[in-house]
Each structure stands twice: as C-alpha cells, then as structure tokens.
Amino acid sequence: MMDDLLSQDEINALLQGAALGGAPEPAGGPASPLGEIGSLFAEASGNVMGMLAGRDVSCVPQDPLRLVQGDLPGRFGGDRVLAFRFRCDGLHDAPMAVLLSERTGLLLADLMMGGDGKELPSESNDLYLSASQEGLSQIVGAALTGLSGLLGGKRLVPADAVATLEEGSWLPLRGLGAGERVVCLAVDVAIDQVGSVALSFVMGEKDAFALADDVTARMAPPPVAPQPARSASAPSVPSSSGPAPAAPRRPEPQPVDVRPAQFAPLSQAEEIVAPGNLDLILDIPxxxxxxxxxxxxxxxEVLGLGPGSVLExxxxxxxxxxxxxxxxxxxxxxxxxxxxxxxxxxxxxxxxxxxxxxxxx
CATH class of the missing domain: 2.30.330.10 (SpoA-like)
Structure with a gap:
C-alpha cells in the first residue's frame, strides 16, 4: 500500500503542472526581449545551415513559450532527440540546450561533411554525432555573438558543450527538476530543395527572464533631460523703434537625383574567408x-618488444x-x-x- 504513495517531489511536480494547465504558456511576442533573442537564434541557424547547404534558407522564429521541463520530451512524439547542452560563461554559467530531432541532427551532420542532405543513414553513429555537434557549436556561437552585441559587447562563451542522443525518460536541462519551468525558443528552418527542420533553444525560466530584463535595460532609450522653464518675472526684450527683423528665409529645396544603385555582380568565392577577429588567436601555440x-x-606482444624488434x-x-x-x-x-x-x-x-x-x- 505504501508503494502507491507519491513522493513530495512528485506531488510538487503535479501541482506545478496543474497550475500551468498542462499546456505551454506564451512568454512574449516577436517584439518582446525574448522574441528578439529568439530572432537571433533563428538568424544564426539560418546563416549556418545556408552556408553549409549552399542553398536559399528561410527561417521563421516561433513565439517564446513557457512550459514545464518534463513536458518537453513528449513534444517530439517519442522519437530520439539530439540534445546539445552547454553552459553560458558570461551569464552566471546558466545551463542551456538546443534540441532537435535525430533526423535533423543527421541532416546537419551530412551538410557539415559536404553532403547534400538527401541520402541520410537510418540512425546516428559517432561520426555523425561529432559532425552535428560541430554544426550546433557554430550555430550557438553565432547566436551568442549576436546576443553579445545586443548586450553592449558583453562576453558570452559556450562552455562544457556536449551532444547526446536521448530517448525514453530524459530532461533537457539536467540541473533543473522535471516540474520546473523553462522557456523554449523554437525556429522552423526551410532549406531549398532539401526540406524543413525545427530547432528549439531552451533555458531555465529564471535565467531567461533575467536575460530579458538585461536586454530591456540595454534597449531602453536614454532619459531626456528636462528643459528649464522660463521664469515669469524675466524681463522681456524691448522692441526696437523700427520694424521687427524678418525671420531668415529657408532655402528652397533643390531637386535630388534619385536612381537605383548599380552594383557589380558578385562572383562565387571558392573558399570561405576567415573572420577578421581570427588575429586574436594567431599566437596560440x-x-x-x-x-x-x-x-x-x-x-x-608489446611486453615482448626489445632492441632489434621490428613493428610492421x-x-x-x-x-x-x-x-x-x-x-x-x-x-x-x-x-x-x-x-x-x-x-x-x-x-x-x-x-x-x-x-x-x-x-x-
């Protein structure tokens, strides 16, 4: 009989799930600070995948959602999920993750290895897992670089990054309980002649809203200094005996020659040029x-080696x-x-x- 009783942690998880109504809640619209962060993640995903595929890519960021962490695995329909977990150095080591289906991970890995994303194996292996981890590292690095610019150049670096395939019972952010809430920033990426994929950027609710407050503070316009009021007792300027001088006439606007800009055609580069900030690491041995x-x-056989032994x-x-x-x-x-x-x-x-x-x- 005692085995049928729920633990306190399970009760808390059920109560918190009931408080949310068992469904995701909106965490802000596209123009909200979290929406701006989601747009950065979408732009980084599109840029990296477009560069790897060499095709046109369109990205549609979804509205930020707030939901219970334990509900996230169920949103993938029981399929295996590639979870790219890391902590963000510069944001109090906040745990974060990028989630994508196994098929999307295979597609990203194939593009990383020079494929066209059309002939994929049935399941991942160590080679594909390593390649997809490298691709996700590029996406996260590009997103954090954009977020750093949004925060006035704040240093943001992913640390302890690792990609694992998950199935069964698992949690995106291992430092948080199943009943704790997270914020999910999803993006749909459509690659021309390849197909559509989806990625989800996940962080804890507290970390997400703290980051949103930081973005809001940076984006707020500076306060306008109040103009001093003119004193009622100030003496007026005496008028001259002659007529008041005429106000200076504004010059008549001159016609402006407006025409479409002409650009020289761009040639396809044969190789990717290294970014300018590569100079920062050139002295590293x-x-x-x-x-x-x-x-x-x-x-x-190794213990039997001696002078004169030959290894083929x-x-x-x-x-x-x-x-x-x-x-x-x-x-x-x-x-x-x-x-x-x-x-x-x-x-x-x-x-x-x-x-x-x-x-x-």
Whole structure:
C-alpha cells in the first residue's frame, strides 16, 4: 500500500503542472526581449545551415513559450532527440540546450561533411554525432555573438558543450527538476530543395527572464533631460523703434537625383574567408605531429618488444604521412631531409569531412 504513495517531489511536480494547465504558456511576442533573442537564434541557424547547404534558407522564429521541463520530451512524439547542452560563461554559467530531432541532427551532420542532405543513414553513429555537434557549436556561437552585441559587447562563451542522443525518460536541462519551468525558443528552418527542420533553444525560466530584463535595460532609450522653464518675472526684450527683423528665409529645396544603385555582380568565392577577429588567436601555440603509420598489438606482444624488434605498420611504403595538429588530421605530405633533419613537404590539405572523421581517432 505504501508503494502507491507519491513522493513530495512528485506531488510538487503535479501541482506545478496543474497550475500551468498542462499546456505551454506564451512568454512574449516577436517584439518582446525574448522574441528578439529568439530572432537571433533563428538568424544564426539560418546563416549556418545556408552556408553549409549552399542553398536559399528561410527561417521563421516561433513565439517564446513557457512550459514545464518534463513536458518537453513528449513534444517530439517519442522519437530520439539530439540534445546539445552547454553552459553560458558570461551569464552566471546558466545551463542551456538546443534540441532537435535525430533526423535533423543527421541532416546537419551530412551538410557539415559536404553532403547534400538527401541520402541520410537510418540512425546516428559517432561520426555523425561529432559532425552535428560541430554544426550546433557554430550555430550557438553565432547566436551568442549576436546576443553579445545586443548586450553592449558583453562576453558570452559556450562552455562544457556536449551532444547526446536521448530517448525514453530524459530532461533537457539536467540541473533543473522535471516540474520546473523553462522557456523554449523554437525556429522552423526551410532549406531549398532539401526540406524543413525545427530547432528549439531552451533555458531555465529564471535565467531567461533575467536575460530579458538585461536586454530591456540595454534597449531602453536614454532619459531626456528636462528643459528649464522660463521664469515669469524675466524681463522681456524691448522692441526696437523700427520694424521687427524678418525671420531668415529657408532655402528652397533643390531637386535630388534619385536612381537605383548599380552594383557589380558578385562572383562565387571558392573558399570561405576567415573572420577578421581570427588575429586574436594567431599566437596560440599548437602541437604539430607527423605520423608515419599505426599498428595494433596485444599487451603480450608489446611486453615482448626489445632492441632489434621490428613493428610492421599498416601504411604502405611510399604512402604520404599524416600531419596532425593537436591530434586532428589536417594534411598529408612526403618526408624530406633538410640539412640532416627530417621534414615534411605538404602535398594535400584534407577535406572538411576527413577533418570531422579524425575527431573520433
């Protein structure tokens, strides 16, 4: 009999769900501060996906919603969900998440690896999960950059970001209980000749409204200083004996030549130009490693190694060696000798897909 009793936490969750009427509540319109934040998220999603797909993209931000966190998984119809969780350094480490269906995650990963988003696998693997995490990092980074401009240049950086596939019983923000309320900023993204996808940006209710108050304070116009009132006892200016001078005549408006602006046609760039603020990180040292080859051995075989032992590598003689930066494959080349020292002549820069694939190495 005692097993049928509800715990206090379950009772609180039920009461809070009943207070909300079991349905999402609006948290502001498109012109509200939360609506402005949702528009930034929508713009960042469209820009990144449009750049990756190389096609026209249209984004429609939905009105902000306030709902119980435990109700969010049910809005995906029981399908597996890709949850990209992070905390925002600069907003008191507020936990945040981006939620999307597994299919949308596969589409984003395929675009990241140079595909067209039309032939997707049936389910995600480590490669696709890593690629989709990289794409979501770009979306979140672009959104926080726009939000930083809205807050007067405040430093906002995503930290401890990780993407996981969720199914069954799960919560978007693990630091909050199932009965606590969150704010959801959803956006529908339509990619020409590919299809429509949806993403949802989620944060705790308290953090969301604190951020909205901060945005409101930044967007409020500065107060206008009151003009001093003219004293009634101030002496009037005596008039001259002659007629009052005529007010200066306003110059007649001159006709303005208005015509459509003529622009030179834009040519398609062959490669993406790095942003100007890349100079900020050019002095950061990285470790460059040249890998001749690899092999797998048992622990017993490794313990049996000694002077004169020969290890046969998987790579064939004459094949290019791999050049890794901080453990990530970036290029290939051939070994050369420079003044009695070994060197590598770069012969190939690996594609974006191979760089994504090297994450799991």
């Amino acid at each position: 990285v470790t460059v490693t040249v890998e001749l080859g690899r092999t797998s051995r048992t622990i017993g 590598l998987e790579k064939m003689a004459g094949e290019p060696v791999d050049v890794l930066v901080n453990g990530k494959l970036v290029a290939r080349g051939e070994v050369v000798v420079i003044d009695e020292s070994f060197g590598v002549r770069i012969s190939e820069i690996v594609s974006k897909a191979e760089r994504i694939r090297s994450i799991g190495r």
